[in-house]
Amino acid sequence: MRPTRRLQALCILASGCVAALVGTPLMADDLRIGIIGLDTSHSEQFTLRLNDPANPNHIPGARVVVAFPGGSPDIEESKTRVEGFTATVRDKFGVRIVGSVAEACKDVDAVLLLSLEGRPRLEQMKQIIAAGKPVFMDKPVAVSLKDAVEIYRLAGAAQVPVFSASAVRWYPGVLEVANAEATPARSVISYGPAHVLPHHPDLFFYGIHPTEALFTVMGTGCLSVVRTTTASESVVTGLWAGGRTGTLQAIHEGAMAYKLIRFGDKQITEQKSEGDYTPMLREIVKFFQTKQPPVLPKQTLEIYAFMAAAEESKHRDGGRVTLREVMVKAGAPEAWLPEDGKAKHEMPKSVPKGLPKPSGS
Incomplete structure (x- = not known):
């Protein structure tokens, strides 16, 4: 039996109601x-x-x-x-x-x-x-x-x-800082909330956000870290290959905000905006379509090694800990291991000319 027009209309209406309840098909x-x-x-x-x-x-x-x-x-x-x-x-x-x-x-x-x-x-x-x-x-x-x-x-x-x-890796403000100059940053300060989650190293939960922002600008190549810890904050300074430094200011208590400051060859650049989940989710969908990750395992493990080394430095009263040491202890394959961390800071060869004058001088 062919359905009547009235019945067809009711079926269409019902289908529309279901779609509205559960979203588009x-x-x-x-x-x-x-x-x-x-x-x-x-x-x-x-x-x-x-x-x-x-x-x-x-x-x-x-x-x-x-x-x-x-x-x-x-x-x-x-x-x-x-x-x-x-x-x-x-x-x-x-x-x-x-x-x-x-x-x-x-x-x-x-x-x-x-x-x-x-x-x-x-x-x-x-x-x-x-x-x-x-x-x-x-x-x-x-x-x-x-x-x-x-x-x-x-x-x-x-x-x-x-x-x-x-998600901070793709914040427009973070990318602006990362791309401020063609040459690598000489130094970066990244600060942000670092709420502690029970049962985890204290930077793994929220501390990942300012840490990943730091690595987004500095890139890979961190050799070692030292850490100073108080109840309200932790300051972790990483030494990168080539004598570059990156500092994480992990805020445990008090005023909370995210920001990056990049010290470059020609300018100092501060982060001006944040973002949301949308750019990262676009990258996730693209990854699901192509099977090509935008962040490689070795890159992510270096970030987690930085945070794990910071945890170990805290246990050693601020002593220097190499990323290679914690990665070896974690059982990482040789191909994923960072450098040995023996690089030393080079002293400035001379006092540069043309320094900016203090304000009011």
Whole structure:
């Protein structure tokens, strides 16, 4: 029996109502994304940008279709938020909720690993790697440098594309500072919040953001670090190859803000703006499409080695610690090891002429 026009109209209306409830339908060329970890605001913000075409920051080409909430019952920031974010991605964006990592990796093209903390990451990544899915790992990569090295080793052996980064790497203000001069920065100061998460090295959670900003401008090649620590802040000074220096001002208490100051050959450049998740999420979608990570494993591991060496320096009352030492201890392959850190600062050869005059002189 042919349906009446009235029945056809009702079917169309019903379909429209369902689409409005769960978001727009998956397009034929959209990558299907699975999320692991709904205990962080990133799960909501990433899904918003991928699943809502009406959002001004919408990123086409991928859509979140399934998620495993996870959560850490002994961490307040996790256990108090997982239920709310789960409800949002399910009810507002039509994401199917499942009960395991394996289910979240099934029938998807790629994975966003967003769980709040690093302790479960190694076991989660073993399952994702076994499924052969490209994966973006949100911060922190792991609970230790040793686990981070093992994750990248396993992914490399299985030829599973993987990368991790902080969103600040693609902030317009950070990129402006990084590209201020054609020559490498002589020195950089990066400061920002460094809230401490239980069970982790104290820079791994929020300290990753100003640390990654520092490396975005300085580049790779850090040899060693020394650290001064108080209750309110930690100051970590890294020595780079060629006698360049990069300083992280990790703020534990008090006024919080992010900023970079670059000291170059011809000018001093200060960061003027920040940003949001959108540029990084574009890079993630591009990575899922091409399988080519914008940040290589060795680059990311150098950043985590910097933070791990800073932790060791704190335990040694501010003594110098080389990145190579902590990487060797973590079991890193020879190809990933930094230089030995024996480079020394060169003293200035002469007093330069034409120094700027003090104001008021």
